[in-house]
Amino acid sequence: MSMDLIIEAKDVAKWYGAFQVLKDINLTVRKGERIVVCGPSGSGKSTLIRCFNRLEAHQKGEIIVNGITLHDKMRNVAGVRKNVGMVFQHFNLFPHMTVLMNCMVGPMWIKGVAATEAKKTALRFLERVRIPEQANKYPVQLSGGQQQRVAIARSLCMEPAVMLFDEPTSALDPEMVSEVLDTMTSLARDGMTMVCVTHEMGFARAVADRVIFMNSGQIVEDGNPEMFFTNPQHERTKLFLSQILKH
Amino acid sequence: MLYPDTVEAEVLVHKPWFVATMFAVILAVFLAFNLTGTTMGELMRPVIGDPLQSGLYGRFAVAFVVAVIFSLNVVLIGFAPLKVQIAIVWFELLMLFLAFFETFHLSRPFIWEKLPFLITQGAVTTLYVSAISIVIASVIAILGAVAKLSTNGFAYAIASFYTSFFRGLPLLMQVYLIYLGLPQLGFVIDAVPAGILALSLCYGAYMTEIFRSGIQSIDRGQWEASRAIGFGFGITIRRIILPQALPVIIPPTGNQFISMLKDSSLVSVIGVWELMFLARTLGQKTFQHMEMLISTALIYWIMSICLELIQSRIERHYARSKVR
Numbered sequence: 001m002s003m004d005l006i007i008e009a010k011d012v013a014k015w016y017g018a019f020q021v022l023k024d025i026n027l028t029v030r031k032g033e034r035i036v037v038c039g040p041s042g043s044g045k046s047t048l049i050r051c052f053n054r055l056e057a058h059q060k061g062e063i064i065v066n067g068i069t070l071h072d073k074m075r076n077v078a079g080v081r082k083n084v085g086m087v088f089q090h091f092n093l094f095p096h097m098t099v100l101m102n103c104m105v106g107p108m109w110i111k112g113v114a115a116t117e118a119k120k121t122a123l124r125f126l127e128r129v130r131i132p133e134q135a136n137k138y139p140v141q142l143s144g145g146q147q148q149r150v151a152i153a154r155s156l157c158m159e160p161a162v163m164l165f166d167e168p169t170s171a172l173d174p175e176m177v178s179e180v181l182d183t184m185t186s187l188a189r190d191g192m193t194m195v196c197v198t199h200e201m202g203f204a205r206a207v208a209d210r211v212i213f214m215n216s217g218q219i220v221e222d223g224n225p226e227m228f229f230t231n232p233q234h235e236r237t238k239l240f241l242s243q244i245l246k247h
Numbered sequence: 248m249l250y251p252d253t254v255e256a257e258v259l260v261h262k263p264w265f266v267a268t269m270f271a272v273i274l275a276v277f278l279a280f281n282l283t284g285t286t287m288g289e290l291m292r293p294v295i296g297d298p299l300q301s302g303l304y305g306r307f308a309v310a311f312v313v314a315v316i317f318s319l320n321v322v323l324i325g326f327a328p329l330k331v332q333i334a335i336v337w338f339e340l341l342m343l344f345l346a347f348f349e350t351f352h353l354s355r356p357f358i359w360e361k362l363p364f365l366i367t368q369g370a371v372t373t374l375y376v377s378a379i380s381i382v383i384a385s386v387i388a389i390l391g392a393v394a395k396l397s398t399n400g401f402a403y404a405i406a407s408f409y410t411s412f413f414r415g416l417p418l419l420m421q422v423y424l425i426y427l428g429l430p431q432l433g434f435v436i437d438a439v440p441a442g443i444l445a446l447s448l449c450y451g452a453y454m455t456e457i458f459r460s461g462i463q464s465i466d467r468g469q470w471e472a473s474r475a476i477g478f479g480f481g482i483t484i485r486r487i488i489l490p491q492a493l494p495v496i497i498p499p500t501g502n503q504f505i506s507m508l509k510d511s512s513l514v515s516v517i518g519v520w521e522l523m524f525l526a527r528t529l530g531q532k533t534f535q536h537m538e539m540l541i542s543t544a545l546i547y548w549i550m551s552i553c554l555e556l557i558q559s560r561i562e563r564h565y566a567r568s569k570v571r
Contacts, residue, residue, distance in 0.1 A: 055471055082477035092472035096490045106476045109486070158476065 004031040005064075006162045006193050007052055012061035014047060021047050022058065023217040029162065029195055034188045036204040036225075037197045039214035040240060045197045048214070049164045052195065053084040066161055082110055085155030085163040089170050091147045093139040099126070099150050100135040106158045118157075125153040129183050145176030149183050156187075163187070165196040201244060205229060213237045260325035270318045277310035287313065353538045361529050362542060369522035370546055376439065376521060377508045380446035384507075385500070387451030392458035393484065406455065413452035419513050421445045426517045442514030450507055457499045461492035494565040501558030505551050522546060 007029040014022040021044045029035055037045045050056040051063060054070050054077055063070045066083050074080075093102050103122035107113040113121070126132045129149040131142075139147055148168055155163060165184065169177040181203050188194060188207045198204070204211050204225055211228040213221035213236075220234045232238050259265055282288060283305045288298035291312065295305040320339075324332050394406035413421065425448075426441040436444075465488050473483040512523030526543035530536045 053475055055475060078477040078479060081475055084475075086472075086475040088468060088472060088475075090468055092466075092468040094469065094472070094487055094491075105486070106478075109482055110477045154476075 005029070006031055006033075006066060007195070008062075008064040009048075009051075010062045012048075012051065012058045012063060014044075014051065014056065014058045014060075021217050022051070025061070025217075025219060027212070027219065027222075029193065031161075031193055032191050034192075034194045034207050034209050035196065035212060036208040036210075037195065037212045037214060038199060038201075038204065038240075042216075043214040044217045045214050046166050049166055049195055049197055052162075052164055053081050053086055055086075078110070082106075082158055083161045085158060085160035087148070087151050087155055087163065087165045087168045089167040091139070091144070091151045091171075093147055093151055093154070095139050098136050098138055099131075099142070102139065102150060103154045103157045106154065110158070121157050122153070125156045126150070128156065129153045143176060144172045145179045148172065148176075148180045152180075152183055152187070162193040162195065165194065165198065167197050167199075169198065169200060199244065201229070213240065215240075258325045260321050266318055266322060269321065270314050273314040273317050274310050277313050278306060281306055282309045282313070348541055351537055351541070353541065354535060357533070357535050358538050358542050361539065365522065365525055365529070365539075365542060365546065368520055369525040369543070370550065372439075372519065372521040373508065373511050373523075374550065376443055376446065376514065376519070377504065377511045380443050380450060380511070381504050381507055383443070383447035384450040384454050384503075387447065388454035388458045389489075391451065391455030392462055395455065395459050396462060410452040410455050413449050414456075416449075418445065418449050418510055419516065421449055422513055422517060438514070438517045438519045441517060442511070442519050445514070446507060446511060450503055454500060454503055457496055457503070458492070461496035462488055464495050465491050494562065497558065497561055497565065501554065501561075504558075505554050508550055508554065509547060 005028055007027070009025050009027045012022055012025040013020065025048060027048075037049065039045050047056055051058050051070075052065055054074075057072065058070075065080050068074075068076070068080050070077075070080065093099075094105070097105065100119065100122055103125060104115065104118040107118045107121060108115060123132055123135065126135055129152055131146055131149055131153075134142055134146060134150070139150065142150065152163075152168075168184070169180050172180065177200070181200060184194070184196070184203070185207055196203075196208075208225050210222060211225050212219055213228070213232075213234070215234075215236045221228060221232060221237045223233075228237070229241065232241060283291075283295070283298040283301055287309055288295070288301075288305065291305070291309055292298060295301040295308050298305055301308070324335050327335065391406045391409065394402035395410070397403060416424075422442060422445040425445045426436065426438065429436050429441070462484075469487055469491065470483060473487040478487065511521060515521055515524035515527070518524070522543055526539045527536075530539035
């Protein structure tokens with residue numbers, strides 16, 4: 001096993017009651033890799049990446065993140081989570097804190113970083129997502145796109161080894177999608193390891209090293225974007241692509 | 248505020264049918280009661296002559312004048328801006344109340360003589376018993392709410408047993424049980440601590456439910472975001488969830504505090520010298536019950552108003568992150 005594996009999933013399976021959401025998932029994410037996960041709704045994409053920081057529990061198989069195996073009895077789940085940034089569909093910023101505080105609390109309360117240091121880091125990453133001027137506002141005062149960029153900055157402040165994006169643009173107005181995608185693209189350029197659940201095929205084509213297509217809990221396609229878009233192997237993938245590229 | 252629709256053209260109190268109906272109803276009511284023997288009749292003497300001799304004519308004249316004054320008053324208030332309307336109506340209702348109390352012919356010197364003691368002993372005791380109780384009740388409520396939301400069977404069972412028991416017994420019963428029951432077990436307890444204990448336990452049970460629903464009202468995504476960053480349960484509940492739940496929790500908690508302020512009168516039965524106890528005992532010797540009861544009622548009311556004001560200030564403070 002090489003050391004540059006950030007996420008390794010072996011034969012992962014998960015059930016909600018009798019319904020199986022994940023079926024024998026095998027997936028590795030190397031350092032610096034950009035992976036886009038797509039697929040029809042209900043195919044288990046979100047569930048899969050939520051398993052990577054154990055917001056969801058898997059019942060079978062093995063998930064190793066940053067060298068730590070995730071399981072029921074683990075005591076240091078926070079040790080995994082502080083190295084795994086997560087960006088949610090609905091941003092989930094803390095509404096009772098200013099933008100700056102949203103970015104400062106992680107390093108302060110988990111790593112014990114001093115407030116002045118945390119503020120410097122926060123401002124650096126707010127600069128990085130191009131909204132340093134909103135630092136002292138509350139999340140509700142920002143547009144959706146701005147909120148999502150703050151959420152990205154909040155995750156970056158923890159300086160994670162990998163970033164998980166769970167449909168980061170699905171809740172945004174069309175005009176705001178591009179500002180978030182631009183931010184994500186520039187992150188990718190800088191070599192951030194990313195796993196991104198999204199339907200933005202343009203982003204997948206431009207940025208992804210690998211595109212993964214999931215259908216009813218299984219990975220049915222796993223290849224580079226060129227292959228994925230021009231010569232998909234699976235019938236379901238062809239159907240999906242014809243549906244979303246129609247317009 | 249209710250949803251203000253933008254199409255309502257005319258104020259209700261300016262609609263002719265409403266004014267006419269109001270006028271007719273008031274006229275009818277005051278015709279039914281003969282007011283010629285009251286102060287109103289005295290004031291009308293120039294018009295109706297000797298009130299007692301005026302008969303049906305006097306009765307009608309008095310009722311007519313009252314109805315005109317009342318309707319005119321309502322119509323005029325209808326022209327004022329909202330805040331002025333509220334102030335005027337409050338003021339008028341207050342005046343009516345005072346006029347009502349005035350008819351009891353209370354002895355003012357007696358009230359002024361006892362008032363300082365009512366406040367320094369009674370009101371102060373009431374306030375500090377309630378304040379200590381609300382603090383303890385809040386602590387119980389946070390623990391109880393977390394226990395009721397936890398997946399730990401013991402915690403849930405204990406918390407739900409507690410809320411069920413203490414919400415299920417009358418507070419007066421709890422006061423007696425604690426004050427008279429604990430000594431049976433060998434703990435002799437003073438009246439004041441017994442009262443505080445009973446109030447805290449009872450209100451803790453109600454507030455457990457308030458805190459629980461407050462915590463539950465926070466979006467799941469907040470928990471997920473907090474846990475995904477790596478915060479543990481303690482930080483998540485203390486610094487992420489509770490601060491957001493407070494705006495939901497504070498209005499009903501303020502309500503509970505006001506209600507506790509008055510329910511603290513129940514500890515008077517075990518001889519705590521708080522407001523209610525003094526109200527009943529101070530006037531007893533000279534049979535001036537009404538004086539003490541009414542002054543005490545006003546003191547309770549003033550204290551409640553102060554609490555309402557404090558509550559609305561705190562609510563405004565927490566509304567900060569909601570304004571755009």
